Amino acid sequence: MKESLETLRAEFAYEKTNSCVQCGYCLPVCPTYASMGKETHSPRGRINLVKMVGEGRITDLSVLEEPLDLCLGCRNCETACPTGVEYGVILEAARAALVRRKTFSAPVRMLRNTMFTKVFPSKKMMRLAGNALWLYERTGLQTAIRKSGLLNKLPYHVGAFEAITPGAASPAERKQMPQRIQAKGQAKYTVAFFTGCIMDAMFQRINRLSVQLLTEAGCSVVVVPEQTCCGALHAHAGEMDEARKLAERNIAAFEKESVDFIVNNAGGCGAALYEYAHLLADEPEWSERAQAFTEKSRDISQVLTACGGLHLQPRPGERVTYQPSCHLTNVQKVTREPIELIRSVPGIEFIGMEQAHMCCGSAGIYNLVHYEQSMDILDEKMKHTKATKADVVITTNPGCLLQMKMGIEREGQAVSMRAVHLVEYLAEAAGIS
Ligand code: SF4
Ligand code: SF4
Structure with a gap:
């Protein structure tokens, strides 16, 4: 018709x-x-x-x-x-x-449904995935599979990604994240921390360090248990109804707490949270509540800066560069604070990267589904990264972090260069482990 x-x-x-x-x-x-x-x-x-x-x-x-x-x-x-x-x-x-x-084949439709409605929105499923990753790394299975060469035969270049996956948190460490943590000293702000789905499953250590940095800087932190995935992956895949459902769940969950800010540490998730007002603008029951949520949404760099920064130990002579997250820069418009925080580490030499504003090619799951195109974009990014001769490349999003790690590996730079999340770098400089 x-x-x-x-x-x-x-x-x-x-x-x-x-x-x-x-x-x-x-x-x-x-x-x-x-x-x-x-x-x-x-x-x-x-x-x-x-x-x-x-x-x-x-x-x-x-x-x-x-x-x-x-x-x-x-x-x-x-x-x-x-x-x-x-x-x-x-x-x-x-x-x-x-x-x-679009008419998806039955297996693709089933996979999309499972991932978008059963896995990403479920804390339990994401934690199971995180625990499975931990078991894989700790039981010797990883070593055996790497030796077998099986990884290189899997689709979607799984082997390349497996080599740069972060060490997963143990089930015991996962359980240690408290729901309320008092600020060190007089509280300047009360904030709710957004844990994310992939961040919670695979980068739990960065989440834990984020909470520690926030309390160190003077924030009392609440981790709202009913929160769920931000919906960014759903929106990028055109699954807008599911994205809206997740936004509504998050808004209802965070409304239960009276906080100054809702803080996240992932550029991609932060952009999705920041856009809830736009996403739900036509929903009479939700539009005002979404606007209120968006107004409170902040990247962790903004809150740490608003708190007056951190007490950091000198790192003399360390050369540091910054690869900004596109969604942090172009959607949330946060550009100044991450650089200010990096520059606040005494003794470092900050080197701006040419073409820093160009995407690294990670873009959600773009590097999985469009591997070749993503690697072309990454190779261009690595030309500019190598030119900085930096010891440390700082990012503000888990996808960018993995992509930059992969770029460093591909270029054979791992001996002299490492990629870390801003939170990890600040925690190291603050003596927090
Ligand atoms: S061509 Fe590009 S820059 Fe020019 S108006 Fe259109 S979108 Fe904007
Ligand atoms: S890839 Fe190009 S068209 Fe697409 S969002 Fe980025 S700049 Fe715009």
Whole structure:
């Protein structure tokens, strides 16, 4: 059945494409345009495709699939756009519209359903995954499987990712995260800590250090037990209904506590939390509550800075660079605080990275599903990273952290260079383990 243009326009956010004047200022800042060199893989080209759908000039919607699929969603194009095109809104709407019409094979549909509705939103399932990873690392299975060469035969380049997965927390360590922790000394703020799903399963140590840094800086911290996944992965995959359900669950969970800020330590999750107001803008029961949630949402670097920083030990002569998370920079607009915190470590030499604003190619699960394209983008990033001759590369998102670790391995730089999360670096400098 032929769909009306009105329906297509509403679903694909056609009206938003009208602000694009086709100037092309966004092209040089788009990593996929830089690496693939095709107009259809640029912001302007993607906007044009959506525009043509809304004007009935494209009727075969499958034409949009590859260009939109290969977009990183980094939203760097928005920062260069003189007319303020809301590219993120167009991308999100178009992806959701395509997913609604797509017929997935039965196994793919089952996998998507399981991951999006049963695994990511469930603390229990994510913790089971974290515990399984811990067992894999601790029982000798990891060594045996690495020796067997099996990893290189698995799909999605699993072997490459396995080599850089962080050491998982033990089940006992996992249980040690208290729900209320008092500030050291007089409390400056009371904050709720957002644990995330993947952060909680695979980067539990960074979560624990985050809470310690917050209390050290003067925050009393609450870890709300009913919280769930932020919904970022769902929104990127066009599963907007599920993303909205998770947003509602989080809003209801965090409303139970009276806090100054809701703090997260992952650029991608933080951007999703920050956009709850936009996500639920048309839901009468939720719009005001979502706005209130968004107003309280902060990256940990903002809160540590607002507290006046930390007491840090000198690290003389250490060369440090910073690879910012796209979602922290382009969505949450947090740029100053991470660098201020890094520079506050006495004795270090901070070296700014050329083209730091360009995505590293991680982008949620982009590096899993588009491995080759992601590695091209990473290789470009590593040219600039190596040029800094840094001892330490600091990131503010788990995906970027793994991607930079992979880049360091690929370039054979692991002897002299390491990638760490900002929280890990500050904790080391504060003497917190
Ligand atoms: S979101 Fe990133 S990859 Fe996608 S069009 Fe914009 S700049 Fe390019
Ligand atoms: S910079 Fe903005 S107006 Fe210019 S082509 Fe890109 S999206 Fe369109």
